Amino acid sequence: MQRLRIVGAALATITLLGTVTACGSDHSSASSDKTVVVKITVENGDITPKGDRIKVGAGQPIDLVVTADRAGSLHMHSDPEQEFAYDKGTKTFPITIDRPGVIEVESHDPPQIIVQLEVR
Structure with a gap:
């Protein structure tokens, strides 16, 4: 009888640890709800960043x-493709990408890849 209690206690502990681990996983996925900010600077004909890869979660x-x-304007190779026109000053373009893959954000003037959004 005592052996059954020990086995039962061990199973309860394993179940509890599994639950804690699952909660930990849920917590890390909640951080994907946090907004990723990509700062792009256009100054004296130069654009930064220059092709950096940024990892983001789907959605x-x-x-x-x-x-x-x-x-000027930015062009995003997504489905559908998108274009973002901006004036002198600061402008924010909120976006989300639902499908995994690598999405390039580029400029045509000057022609360059600004960032690659690696969607997981």
């Missing part, structure tokens, strides 16, 4: 924050 909010000394 995670992303803010493309453009600070520019002139008007």
